[in-house]
Amino acid sequence: MTAIDRTKLKTLQQREESRFLADHPKSAALYNRAQSSLLGGVPMNWMKKWAGAFPVFVKSAKLAHITDVDNREYIDLCLGDTGAMTGHSPEIVADVVARRAKEGITLMLPTEDSLWVGEDLKRRFGLPYWQFTLTATDANRFAIRIAREITQRSKILVFHYCYHGTVDESFAALENGVIGPRRGNIGPPVNPAETTRVVEFNDLNVLEDALKHHDVACILAEPAMTNVGIILPEDGFWRAAQELARRYGSLLVADETHTICAGPGGCTAEWKLDPDMLVFGKAIGSGIPGATFGVSEEVAQRISARIHLDDCDVGGIGGTLAGNALSLAAMRATLEYILTPAAFEHMISLAKRFADAVGENIRAAGNVPRHHRGRHRRAHQSLRLSGRRTHLLGGTAILAVLFIRYDFPRYSLTSSCFCFWPLALLASVWQRYDCLTG
Ligand code: PMP
Numbered sequence: 001m002t003a004i005d006r007t008k009l010k011t012l013q014q015r016e017e018s019r020f021l022a023d024h025p026k027s028a029a030l031y032n033r034a035q036s037s038l039l040g041g042v043p044m045n046w047m048k049k050w051a052g053a054f055p056v057f058v059k060s061a062k063l064a065h066i067t068d069v070d071n072r073e074y075i076d077l078c079l080g081d082t083g084a085m086t087g088h089s090p091e092i093v094a095d096v097v098a099r100r101a102k103e104g105i106t107l108m109l110p111t112e113d114s115l116w117v118g119e120d121l122k123r124r125f126g127l128p129y130w131q132f133t134l135t136a137t138d139a140n141r142f143a144i145r146i147a148r149e150i151t152q153r154s155k156i157l158v159f160h161y162c163y164h165g166t167v168d169e170s171f172a173a174l175e176n177g178v179i180g181p182r183r184g185n186i187g188p189p190v191n192p193a194e195t196t197r198v199v200e201f202n203d204l205n206v207l208e209d210a211l212k213h214h215d216v217a218c219i220l221a222e223p224a225m226t227n228v229g230i231i232l233p234e235d236g237f238w239r240a241a242q243e244l245a246r247r248y249g250s251l252l253v254a255d256e257t258h259t260i261c262a263g264p265g266g267c268t269a270e271w272k273l274d275p276d277m278l279v280f281g282k283a284i285g286s287g288i289p290g291a292t293f294g295v296s297e298e299v300a301q302r303i304s305a306r307i308h309l310d311d312c313d314v315g316g317i318g319g320t321l322a323g324n325a326l327s328l329a330a331m332r333a334t335l336e337y338i339l340t341p342a343a344f345e346h347m348i349s350l351a352k353r354f355a356d357a358v359g360e361n362i363r364a365a366g367n368v369p370r371h372h373r374g375r376h377r378r379a380h381q382s383l384r385l386s387g388r389r390t391h392l393l394g395g396t397a398i399l400a401v402l403f404i405r406y407d408f409p410r411y412s413l414t415s416s417c418f419c420f421w422p423l424a425l426l427a428s429v430w431q432r433y434d435c436l437t438g
Contacts, residue, residue, distance in 0.1 A: 020052040026069040027057045061088035082258055085283035086338045093286040096333040097326060106324035113328040117292070120335045124265040125256075125278050127294035132323035132331075136257040136281025137165025139293040140220060142317045143253045143277045144169060146295070147218035150302040151249065157210055157219045159201040163227035164220055164255050165281075172196040201225055202234045207241060211248035218251040218277070223267030226258040238273050251276040251299065257291075258282075263348070264341045286334045290327030 021028065031054035034041040042048050047055050056068040064087055066074045079085050086093070118130040133139045144156055144167065156169045161182075164170045172192035173182040179193040197210040201221075210216065223238065225231035245252045254275035256266035260283060263270045268278060276299050281291030295303065307315070321327075 017053065023072065024052075024054075024056055024068070024070050028054060030057045030069065031055070063087035063090070080287060081282075082261075083282045084287045085261065086286040086334055088287070090286055090334075090338055092337045093288075093330055093333040096329050097288055100326050100329035103325075105326045106321050108320070110323070111325045111328055113325070113332040114323065117328055117331045117335060120332075121280070121292060121294055124335075125268050125280075125294055126265070127275070127278055128297055129300045130292055130294045132327065133281075133291045133293070134289045134319055134322055134327065135165065136255070136279055136291045137167055138319060138322070139279040139281055139291040140164045140167045140170070140253070140255060143279055143293045144218060144220065145316050146299070146303060146307075147251045147253065147277070149306055150299065151217040151251065153215050153217040153250075155195060155197055155213075155215045155217060157197040157199065157207075157216045157250065159221055159225060160198050161228040162220075162222065162225060164222075165257075167220075168192065169195045170220060172198050174198050174200070201231050202237055204237065204240050204244070208244050208248075211244055211250055214248060216248070216250040218253050219245055220253045220255060222255045222257075223259050223271065223273060224262075233271075238271060242274055253277040253279060253293075255279045260284075260339070261347075264339065264344050283339070284334060285327055285330035286338060288327055288330035289321075290331050292331070 031041050039045065040048060042055060050056075056070075056072070059067045059069050059071070061067070061076065061084075064076055064079070066076045066088070068074070076084075076088070079087070114132065117132075121130050122128055131142070133142060147156070148154065158164070158170050158172065160174050162170055168189055169192060171182045171185040171188065172179050172195070179196065179198045181188050181192055185192070197213075197216060199206040199210050219241070224233060242252060252275045254266075254268055254273060254277070256268060256278055257280060260266045260280055266278075266280070267273060268275060276296050278294045279291065280293075284290055284292060312318070
């Protein structure tokens, strides 16, 4: 195996860091100015996690391109961590949003767009009833509250090292088999061991053991885990997991926020899953804040039996701006014109091409160094190269289609490293290869 020369690596890194400083004088000046008004010099602290001494400040972004304040252009392989998976400001969504913005933005009243979106979501995912929030985090939180209320159970179950947004209950992880706060959990309201059961993905035995306590209101899960590399379900995992959930009276909430890239109806439609609730956010409005959760007929009936109109606005599910007219207009335009079945068909075929070619190149390169991290091992064990599982790479294809449809790279990706999410997808290709070879 080829060893990595750490000294050379350090020299290269220092060279790139100096170049970054020299190339971004205006961003540097703005960042310095921001120190006196923004905590840590950024609107949100995680914006400092980019490579380089400071984040680049953006002047504009269109489709797959970003221009910074120093007039440098980039291919954006991050796309707002899928919030802009449709490309930045697609023309039609931008027009619809501009029109809606002049006709009332937030009304606390429904618009016809909400019906269109609800009907479309019903067709895509099969669940009959829908509600709208501002973020996927909120949609997950509200789904959890509903699950607790209608099952009258206190706990939720998540898979080890999941991510579902800033949902308190989901910041639990296993440390030597014991549930506790996940590393970095900021000010947890209680030890998440009190609220949450955590099990390894793809392990039906431990899942059953956890459900047997009869205290799990719902399983909150991505159909394929996308926030810890890509961990795909083993054959038959979801069919068996759904059966277990039903047997022990727990609901299944499918968080399709990222896995929507598997097809117009996400993994739920692709893999014929049958969740009780489903969450979809981020890309749904091309970046205009908005998200949704859908519920089954049975859940809808149980909600109406327990949740009453008198108190519902102060009951922990809501948000003044939730379901606002602007979000719904953006969602409608996105679903009607951008995330269409035809676009997915094209994207999935590009994904397959991409995966095949990357796999070929890795194979041709022979002895490629690999890197395993303990908590990801199950991912490696669970991956295969075949069949429907490759569909998840649709996410990569979404990027590919953006590049191809909207003016393929004229500028190479820069050292500023706008590349988090697609690299995770790319990593899944590597992991697949890993499990074939190793
Ligand atoms: N679900 C999943 C699977 C996510 O990865 C994320 C965020 N990356 C969320 C939900 C939360 O989305 P948001 O931060 O927009 O609320």
